[in-house]
Amino acid sequence: xxxxxxxxxxxxxxxxxxxxxxxxxxxxxxxxxxxxxxxxxxxxxxxxxxxxxxxxxxxxxxxxxxxxxxxxxxxxxxxxxxxxxxxxxxxxxxxxxxxxxxxxxxxxxxxxxxxxxxxxxxxxxxxxxxxxxxxxxxxxxxx
Numbered sequence: 001x002x003x004x005x006x007x008x009x010x011x012x013x014x015x016x017x018x019x020x021x022x023x024x025x026x027x028x029x030x031x032x033x034x035x036x037x038x039x040x041x042x043x044x045x046x047x048x049x050x051x052x053x054x055x056x057x058x059x060x061x062x063x064x065x066x067x068x069x070x071x072x073x074x075x076x077x078x079x080x081x082x083x084x085x086x087x088x089x090x091x092x093x094x095x096x097x098x099x100x101x102x103x104x105x106x107x108x109x110x111x112x113x114x115x116x117x118x119x120x121x122x123x124x125x126x127x128x129x130x131x132x133x134x135x136x137x138x139x140x141x142x143x
Contacts, residue, residue, distance in 0.1 A: 028123050029085050031130045032102040035121070039066050039074070040081035040106065052132045053124070074135060076117055081108035086118055098125040101136065 026034070031051045038048035043066035049057045063069045070077045086105035090097060105118045122134040 025128065026130060028088060028090065028100055028102055028130045031123060031132060032085065032104050032121060033083060035132055036081075036083050036104050036106065036119075039069055040078060040083070040108070043067070045069055053126065056132060056134075074119055075138065076106070076110070076119065078106060078108040078110050078115060078117075081106050083107070099123070 035048050035051040038044050038051070045060050045064060045066055048066075048069070049060055052060065059073060060069055063072055067077065083104050083106045085102060087103040088100060089102075090100045099122065101120055101122050103118050103120045105116070107114075107116050109115060110117075120136040120139075121132050122136060123130045124133045125131075
């Protein structure tokens with residue numbers, strides 16, 4: 001009887017998902033906001049690197065400080081920033097897609113004046129993890 005109870009307990013313990021794996025899997029929204037929060041709020045380029053792929057890590061490492069990343073990579077220097085997801089091109093079948101774009105809306109101060117802007121980024125799912133692979137060029141008037 002003890003053997004059956006022990007085997008049952010072992011079987012049930014094997015059915016539980018590992019909680020450490022579920023904590024490390026982030027949604028595209030979490031990755032996007034985490035990246036921009038690291039650059040604009042925490043001003044920590046090393047923290048932002050956890051949300052991007054290897055080529056983007058090299059680019060971020062080249063600029064080294066958050067203000068340089070804002071200016072040269074994102075083309076938008078701002079302070080006192082709040083952000084939210086404005087749009088994401090993903091649907092109900094999220095698990096079947098490996099490439100998406102996310103638009104993040106940011107509000108803050110640019111040169112001391114109130115400013116609202118957005119940035120579009122592309123994410124890929126690599127080994128079940130979403131990572132930022134590209135900051136897309138701005139759309140708008142090119143006068």
